[in-house]
Amino acid sequence: MAEGNEKVVLHGMWGSPYVKRVELALKIKGIPFEYVEEDLSNKSPLLLQYNPVHKKVPVLVHNGKPMCESLVILEYIDETWPNLGPQLLPKDPYQRAQVRFWASYIQELLDKLGKLITNDKEAQKKAIEEIYEKQKILEDGMKEFFFPTGQPEVSVEKLGILEIMVAVTLGAFKIQEEVFGVKVIDPEKNPLLFSWVNALIELPVVKEIAPPREKVIALFEFLLQRGIKL
């Protein structure tokens, strides 16, 4: 697969964590792709044609065939190029079930992180408590299912859907801490998660897909001012 006549196009938006999941998956697998930046305030006819249901990015177009929803696309990538780069999902059905369960859990964590974007300090405080609670459950789950030693193992050869979800969801935590003035990952409360995220964001492939710091700060500040929750 991934031969000369394959055409892979990703329609995205630079700041979208959903898009970043797909971008990171393609880079981990080593799949060459074209990237089309969409203006979400003025959606292109092509985006509306490819995703008439949700009208959202990411859309992945493989040899002319469009598909939507980041987790659906990640499974497609793994199934279509099973032998290119690392497997994004393990082979064993029970382990796959665990990965899918926790991937959807990390999605819930992302939804909670959006609640930090508020000028209401009380609401923000409540949100951060909920985030810590969810992170603790995630940390315990990771210890039970994936890192029985209590230490995360991170290497380029072993990046999968969970690593993609964690890196993209929490990868900007330092910027969030700066803009929102709260500790987004507490190393005392969640040491495994803290070192896992820190190891992931140091990987060159993760650095490559991280949006520029200044743009992320400006985006968060814009959302804060406008009171827009992600």
Next chain:
Amino acid sequence: MAEGNEKVVLHGMWGSPYVKRVELALKIKGIPFEYVEEDLSNKSPLLLQYNPVHKKVPVLVHNGKPMCESLVILEYIDETWPNLGPQLLPKDPYQRAQVRFWASYIQELLDKLGKLITNDKEAQKKAIEEIYEKQKILEDGMKEFFFPTGQPEVSVEKLGILEIMVAVTLGAFKIQEEVFGVKVIDPEKNPLLFSWVNALIELPVVKEIAPPREKVIALFEFLLQRGIKL
């Protein structure tokens, strides 16, 4: 697989559409299983042990290994018993992506259906308009991807995840119409969906998992009185 030493236990609640998805999948595949009814007002220690994260049904326990979340369980069933009964997901990765996309869309439709459970007639009217809109999009998607003739094809040999989702989400539409006094599927607006659902609920395997009519009526009336939204 599914040999004499396999043990499959489903922890459920009789009225839960999430549980019914798993029950229907197991029956379609012909996998023998034990069923354990959980009292959600007094959760059993076993349920809390098996699903400490969400504390919800369904939980499927296969040879002692528990897993949660209905769509995760459906994928597990299909991967673990690929040759038993029909395939729940097609083989082709692009078709799989379409099925997963629409399965998650039907989940959104289920969420909207919960909004019918209200005594606020204005809110109910708004909910039904949104439901029709979502059903139209589903109908159009089904025509495009799965039923190019515009007619649904229904047979026991071809039941998959989409049929499971549709049968369980809309299978009680006649009771809902009776209790809520609104047309839940409009055959004028969505003729394909209407005949698809009607064909599905006539299948013996679907009838087998349908909860008793009287209990469903009583449950909906109870929820209406209490103002509880599903």
